Amino acid sequence: MKKVTIVGAGFGALTAARTLRKLKSNVEITLVAPRPEFVYLPSIIWIPSGLRQPEDLVIPLDNFFRRHKIRYHQASATGLDHGGRTLLTDNGEIDNDALVIASGGRFIKKLPGIEHIITPCEGVAAGMKIRDRLQRMSGGTIAIGFGGNPKEPSAMRGGPMFEFLFGIDELLRKQKRRDAFKLIFFTPAPKPGARLGPKAVEGLLREMKKRGIETHLGHKMKGFTESSVITEGGEFQADLILFMPGMTGNQWFDNTELPRSPGGLIRADRYCRVSGWNRVYVAGDSGSFPGPDWLPKQAHMADLQAAAAAKNLLSELNGESPDATYKPELICIVDAHSRGMLVARTPKRSLVLPPSRLFHWSKRWFEKQYLKAIR
Numbered sequence: 001m002k003k004v005t006i007v008g009a010g011f012g013a014l015t016a017a018r019t020l021r022k023l024k025s026n027v028e029i030t031l032v033a034p035r036p037e038f039v040y041l042p043s044i045i046w047i048p049s050g051l052r053q054p055e056d057l058v059i060p061l062d063n064f065f066r067r068h069k070i071r072y073h074q075a076s077a078t079g080l081d082h083g084g085r086t087l088l089t090d091n092g093e094i095d096n097d098a099l100v101i102a103s104g105g106r107f108i109k110k111l112p113g114i115e116h117i118i119t120p121c122e123g124v125a126a127g128m129k130i131r132d133r134l135q136r137m138s139g140g141t142i143a144i145g146f147g148g149n150p151k152e153p154s155a156m157r158g159g160p161m162f163e164f165l166f167g168i169d170e171l172l173r174k175q176k177r178r179d180a181f182k183l184i185f186f187t188p189a190p191k192p193g194a195r196l197g198p199k200a201v202e203g204l205l206r207e208m209k210k211r212g213i214e215t216h217l218g219h220k221m222k223g224f225t226e227s228s229v230i231t232e233g234g235e236f237q238a239d240l241i242l243f244m245p246g247m248t249g250n251q252w253f254d255n256t257e258l259p260r261s262p263g264g265l266i267r268a269d270r271y272c273r274v275s276g277w278n279r280v281y282v283a284g285d286s287g288s289f290p291g292p293d294w295l296p297k298q299a300h301m302a303d304l305q306a307a308a309a310a311k312n313l314l315s316e317l318n319g320e321s322p323d324a325t326y327k328p329e330l331i332c333i334v335d336a337h338s339r340g341m342l343v344a345r346t347p348k349r350s351l352v353l354p355p356s357r358l359f360h361w362s363k364r365w366f367e368k369q370y371l372k373a374i375r
Contacts, residue, residue, distance in 0.1 A: 001028050002317050005087050005096040007077050009033035009061065010041075012102035012284030012302035014374065019310035021068045027314070030071045030094055032087065033103075036061045038374055039123055042299060043367050045163040047127030048134055049171045049337055054124040059374050077103060079255035084280040088255075098279040098313045101266060102306060105247035105285030105297070108149060112223035113230075117243040121160055133240050134168065139180030140239035142168060143229050145187045147221055149246030152263020152288060154295050156246045158193060159332050161185075162204060164242055166336035169211050174337075183213045184236065186229055190218035195294035196330065196343045197350035203341060204334070207355070247285060247297065261288035271322045272309035279316050281309035291328040292347055300331055333363045 004020060004027055006013050017029055038059045046052040065072050075091035080099075087094045107119055118133075120126050144165045149155040165185055172178040185192070185208060191201045192215075208215060219233030228237050248264035259267040259275045265288035267275045272287070274280040284302030289295060304326040312322030328347055333340040340359030344351040353359070 001026055002097045003028045003030065003095065004098045004100070004313065005029075005094050006031045006100045006102060007033075007087065008102035008104060008284075008286075009035070009038055010102060010104055010284065010302070011299040012286075012306040013100070014038060014061075014064070015303045015306035016100045016102060016281075016283060016310045017068060017070055018373075019307045020314065021070075023311065024314055025069075027317075028071070029069070030073055030096070031065070032073045032075055032077060032089060032094065034074065034076050036065070036072050036074065038064075040367065040371060041121055041123075042160075042363075044120060044124060044127040045160060045167050045335060046337070047124065048131040048164075048168065050131070051337065054128060057124055059371060061374075064374055077250075077252045079252060080258070084274075084277050098317060099281065100306070100309055100313065101274070101280070101282045101286050102284050102302070103250050103252075103286055105155065105265070106250055107245045108147075108248050109245060111147075111221055111245070113225050114223070114243075114245070116224050116226045117241040119244060120164055120242055121157060121244060130164070130240075130242065134171070137181075137239065139177070141182040141184060141237055142240045142242070143184045143186060143236070143238035144168070144242045145185060145216075145229070146244035147188060147246050149248055149263045152246070152248070152261055152265060153293055154195075154288075154297060155248065155263045155265060155285075157244055157297050158187070158195070159296075159298065159334065161242065161244050162193065162334050163336070165213065166207065166211070166334070169213065170337045183211075184216055184229075184238065185213055186216040186219075186231065188218065188220050188231070192217060195296070196332075197294075197345050197352065199350060199352040200343050203352050203354070207341070250286065253286075263288065270325045271312045272305050272326065273312065273322065279313060281313055283309045289326075294330060294345060295328055296330045296332075298330070298332065300329075301326070304329075333359045335360055335363050 075089035079088040219231035283306035308324040311324035330345040339355040342353040
């Protein structure tokens with residue numbers, strides 16, 4: 001029986017596992033991750049308002065593993081040997097006939113004073129910290145922004161920060177204390193959300209202006225203090241700072257000879273194969289993929305890449321040439337707790353629809369359906 005090892009327990013990893021099991025029942029699948037749980041990161045935006053509790057978003061994977069006949073190995077990857085045929089971990093070595101790396105990315109924490117900020121997408125603990133800080137505040141300035149990886153423009157995640165921005169504004173209005181707060185959105189990009197398309201930039205800036213949210217745009221980041229944001233365009237005071245840094249590759253990649261992009265991610269081709277490596281694939285935030293400069297780092301894209309990787313991996317195990325690719329597309333709903341703005345982009349077109357309650361409920365429906373398949 002052929003052995004396939006998957007590194008990670010996020011969107012890409014679980015989609016790769018499900019696709020493998022759907023297409024081939026007699027392959028042995030081993031999934032390696034520090035914890036046997038899946039965190040539904042897109043809904044962390046709803047923790048500060050109480051719309052979601054941490055236990056709603058952290059899903060134990062015992063049933064998933066049993067249902068899909070997956071062997072779980074509790075460990076963190078530390079390296080590779082024998083051209084990828086052996087995965088090294090802090091809990092032993094695992095041999096494989098094929099490997100899928102879907103262990104996510106790592107936020108770049110090099111800016112001075114970055115210990116004073118909260119990075120929302122680090123997990124449910126960050127969402128709880130934001131919730132608790134907001135509850136303790138009677139007023140003040142809240143600064144929300146994101147950065148990037150200058151060597152890898154696609155290695156960033158700005159969408160959730162717009163959702164936190166509009167969501168916190170909506171929450172404070174609902175609590176009838178918005179007048180006690182100043183909200184400032186900041187980013188080095190002169191046109192925030194440009195990767196979503198020109199129409200999205202216009203829509204986002206228009207929404208900020210409508211809500212009375214100040215902006216600090218187009219200035220390179222210099223750092224933070226406990227109570228301020230520092231850029232080349234000046235320093236401004238803030239009582240709470242939410243910031244999403246750019247991303248790079250996992251630290252364990254440094255212990256391997258995996259080919260890396262300038263930004264530190266694993267270099268892959270359009271079939272999600274790691275360049276120059278035999279039967280080693282990558283999906284999601286871990287990889288640097290060919291495609292348009294707006295190719296997103298989001299769950300939907302990780303799912304598409306993981307499905308392609310699984311299909312191609314099986315083709316190679318069967319002595320066939322891989323032919324499955326992923327469709328470059330961006331689909332997201334920028335949610336503000338009661339309404340959401342739909343943004344979609346493909347190489348041929350882009351679409352932005354105005355905020356609607358329908359899109360908010362669509363986002364909640366999609367979450368329910370996605371987690372139903374995991375539980």
